[in-house]
Amino acid sequence: MRFIGCKTLLLDKIKEVIDENVHDASTFCDIFSGTSVVSRYFKQWYEITSNDILYFSYILQRATVENDAIPSFSNLKPLGIIDPVQYLNEMNISEMEILEQEKRFFQNTYAPKGGRMYVNDENALRIDYARNTVENWHELNLINDDEYYYLVACIVEGIPFVSNISGTYGAFHKEWERRSYKKFELFRLDVLTNGKNNRSFNEDGVELLKRIAGDILYIDPPYNGRQYLPNYHVLETAAKYDFPEVRGITAQRPYENNKSDFCLKGKVIEAFSNLMENADYEHIILSYSTDGLMSVKDIEAIMKKYGIAQTFKIYEIPHRRYKSRTQGEKDELKELLVYVRKAKE
Numbered sequence: 001m002r003f004i005g006c007k008t009l010l011l012d013k014i015k016e017v018i019d020e021n022v023h024d025a026s027t028f029c030d031i032f033s034g035t036s037v038v039s040r041y042f043k044q045w046y047e048i049t050s051n052d053i054l055y056f057s058y059i060l061q062r063a064t065v066e067n068d069a070i071p072s073f074s075n076l077k078p079l080g081i082i083d084p085v086q087y088l089n090e091m092n093i094s095e096m097e098i099l100e101q102e103k104r105f106f107q108n109t110y111a112p113k114g115g116r117m118y119v120n121d122e123n124a125l126r127i128d129y130a131r132n133t134v135e136n137w138h139e140l141n142l143i144n145d146d147e148y149y150y151l152v153a154c155i156v157e158g159i160p161f162v163s164n165i166s167g168t169y170g171a172f173h174k175e176w177e178r179r180s181y182k183k184f185e186l187f188r189l190d191v192l193t194n195g196k197n198n199r200s201f202n203e204d205g206v207e208l209l210k211r212i213a214g215d216i217l218y219i220d221p222p223y224n225g226r227q228y229l230p231n232y233h234v235l236e237t238a239a240k241y242d243f244p245e246v247r248g249i250t251a252q253r254p255y256e257n258n259k260s261d262f263c264l265k266g267k268v269i270e271a272f273s274n275l276m277e278n279a280d281y282e283h284i285i286l287s288y289s290t291d292g293l294m295s296v297k298d299i300e301a302i303m304k305k306y307g308i309a310q311t312f313k314i315y316e317i318p319h320r321r322y323k324s325r326t327q328g329e330k331d332e333l334k335e336l337l338v339y340v341r342k343a344k345e
């Protein structure tokens with residue numbers, strides 16, 4: 001999934017930092033999990049704990065990290081449904097028209113029928129139909145929690161493929177982009193089996209770290225003032241399907257309770273200090289950027305304060321060049337991986 005700060009391209013670098021510094025570890029915590037690609041990758045070696053304040057991120061984690069295999073959907077078989085992903089994807093749109101108007105939140109909110117153009121009317125109905133069906137199956141105990149989260153995650157993961165946006169849901173295009181003509185389908189997610197007690201959470205990472213402990217902690221916080229929820233509100237609503245009261249032409253859902261201190265200049269230092277202090281993990285790896293709200297000096301001071309100062313290391317990964325508007329010359333932005341060892345409590 002396209003997601004601001006997604007670390008798909010950095011997985012091998014994170015692995016290199018671990019290989020260089022960590023020689024004996026069995027658990028890995030991905031405290032700001034986002035798309036959950038980092039957790040999914042490291043699941044092949046470690047017992048994973050994953051977390052994010054976004055609920056749709058939690059759904060993706062719960063489906064692919066805490067679930068340790070693709071569920072069997074055995075209670076759907078008597079209904080003749082062997083593979084619910086295929087069942088929903090192959091259903092004819094005319095069969096979906098039986099869905100009552102008041103249950104069509106996507107069509108009534110994000111599609112032309114609701115005055116917006118995030119998805120077309122037909123795809124909106126496909127999403128509404130799939131989402132209502134999965135909710136009904138769960139209420140009727142035709143699917144268990146593992147199966148429920150798996151199917152909701154497949155729905156959420158499928159939406160960006162047909163969304164009429166340029167990357168985030170901060171706004172939609174005024175004309176239909178090519179992508180929006182494609183038919184919406186649930187995206188069949190892979191689930192790796194590692195046979196371990198993997199767990200997923202949906203809460204403030206700083207608070208969660210007061211209750212958990214382990215070997216490796218990977219910290220990938222937002223690094224600038226851009227809050228995540230307003231940029232992904234449509235996926236959050238697809239995951240929750242909670243019929244929120246949306247506002248304005250972009251149909252934002254309320255998010256006052258979901259603001260991250262890591263996006264606030266006045267709060268980020270304290271938040272990161274608290275996180276480092278709470279972290280009961282021996283090996284700590286931070287992802288950050290040289291143009292983040294915290295300076296490299298801030299990061300170094302905090303990680304050395306709570307970690308073993310001599311073990312502190314910074315790995316710089318050039319990631320893009322840009323022209324500085326003020327100086328008219330080229331500066332280099334760098335992606336950082338920062339390591340420190342912490343004496344476990």
Ligand SMILES: C[S@@+](CC[C@H](N)C(=O)[O-])C[C@H]1O[C@@H](n2cnc3c(N)ncnc32)[C@H](O)[C@@H]1O
Nearest residue numbers: 005006007032033034035052053204205222260
């Ligand atoms: C840079 S992204 C993580 C990207 C992720 N590593 C990936 O590869 O997809 C930062 C994430 O931190 C989450 N976040 C921000 N503040 C948080 C907090 N206080 N507790 C938990 N998650 C938080 C955001 O919702 C966002 O998903």
